[in-house]
Amino acid sequence: MYILKNAWISIVRNKGRNILIGIIILIIASCATVTLAIKNTANDLIDSYVSAYDKEVTIGFDRSNMMKDLNMGDPTGREEVKERFNNIVNLSLDDVKKYADSDYISKYYYTYSIGLNGQSIEKAEVETNNFGRKDKVNTQTDFTLTGYSNIDAMSEFIEGTYVIEDITDNAWDIAFDGDYVFINSELASFNKLSLNDTITLVSEDSKTYEFKIIGIFKENEDSSEPNMSMFSNSVNTIVTNATSLVKITDANTNIKGDIHPTFIINDYNDVDKLQTEFYEKGLDENYILETNEEIANAGVSSVKNVNSFATTFLIITLIIGGVVLFVINMINIRERKYEIGVLRTIGVSKFKLTMQFVSELLIVALLSLLIGMGIGTLSSKGVSNSLLASEISNSQNKNDEINKNFGRGDHGNLGKGRGFAVVEAYDSIDAVVDMKVLVELLGVGLSLVLISSIASITSIQRFSPLTILKERS
């Protein structure tokens, strides 16, 4: 008990120094409260935003692996690349099913695409003088038929790139089982087609296939990729189900299907293990697994930046605060060497003396932490929102500048790929000081006190009372 009494007497006696220590801890506590509140709230926002996204894994080409050890400036190198590309075995539906049978995968879906030419309808294209080119000149067949395995696979509709304009009453009941299609509204106008009409398409080897139109969609201008055509990109895309297309390619081996599977996993950290499993199951090593993690995170990039700023700021504050407190403690100990000598001489143990010095700092620290918590709580909401507003504004300015460079004016958008155009999911953080923050702050405060007390603790262990008193004499 006398330890606490002595500690309190020393605090009162060394008012100036303790007020200085108190102010330093107060500043650290206020900053730590704000930054911890921002960090925790931002993490919650990020988690809740990212968890709204399915964790998607797709299979893509590993271009760097394919180009490995090859010189693209050399014709032989280019030939070799071409050969490597041609040698890659296309994925089949059986492969996809085999890969999907994994503990890491919760569900999967796929799109299956084939190319067919028009027989009863014409491909939508117009000869223009625009750059001396015809629209879609590179397309080998007139139409691309994209078949979805189920509604989850219809990412263009989910993301809003395609929007249904008109649909039959039972369209969604039959859409995934039968020869039914959705066509682009521009293609419908071009060919004067409407719902329930039947279209006939033909393969390169002249086999014909009939489909009934059960829906008409249009491409959303806001979310589509920009092009220089009078038609939208998807004008000659015909949407159907994967089952019908697989039946076509199974029956006619001259038609090559292109499958794009999407696997839903539980944790992005499992991707490497999943990739190894895929390779073991026979996936060509020129394929690589890709995730939507970056896209999933893009909407909270500003929140993440604020979060990482808060973390850095917290670390710097703690380091500077810790060093300053350590130095003050060292000076404190040097000034109180005589007191240590006397107390040791009259029988105070090293442990009790250490407890007294640590208690002094703890009492001052706890008082300052309490006040600091109060200040931090009051200011955390304002500080967090102002940081986020400034971060969003910086990001927007960058985006506007890039758009201007491309001649798209202040309000243009370069699309997802550019990274700056993603609309921020949150425009406020509203950092909250909750029990978790308080516990963390207490942990941080106490750790700081203990670390800065190392000076006192080591000095007390090292000092010989007799030497101190001799020096004094």
Add this chain to the structure above:
Amino acid sequence: MKEILLSVKNVSYRYNDAEEDEYALRDVSFEFEKGKLYAIKGRSGSGKTTLLSLISGLERCSEGEIIFDNKSLKDINLDKYRSNDIGIVFQSYNLLPFMSASENIILSMDINGNKDKNKKEQAIKLMEKVGLKSSYANRRVLRLSGGEQQRVAIARSLSYNPKMIIADEPTGNLDKKTETEILEIFKKLAHEEDKCVIIVTHSENVCKMVDKVYDLDKKK
């Protein structure tokens, strides 16, 4: 019947950084009885203060051993020994300057584990016992004279009623009259309160007033 309280048996002390045969104190053996006043004398550098540090448990012997109340200092907790069994009085008083006279004495009682409520009254009684007015109780020790500070130091050393008082040149900074008064206090403590009082000194005047003198010069 003589009752030995402290035995110093073949004690030698060498500083850590000293040469192998360079001793601050070599093969010293003394015995100290209860109820007697002793002086340990010697010239500067004879090892007086070193012996005091060893007896008070502030240093440990390099060789030999010190037995207090039938227990070797090697086997006991020296912090407890200093706060319960012995009182130490220094030439430079070693009081805490930011405390009052009574606070210095009460602190020593606290360290000893005294839980009494009336510690201030006990402190004032001790002050009166060593010839200090009770009105000095709340006075900062720095506002007291050297003799008064030494009396506070003696009162502090008596605050837990130790069996032995060790004093290092307690009158070294004091005038003749005060020296005599302080020595009278020590004499009373030995003869009337059965305490063993050891004074480390080089003063011949002190040596004349004690019951027995040990001369370190002869031991070197």
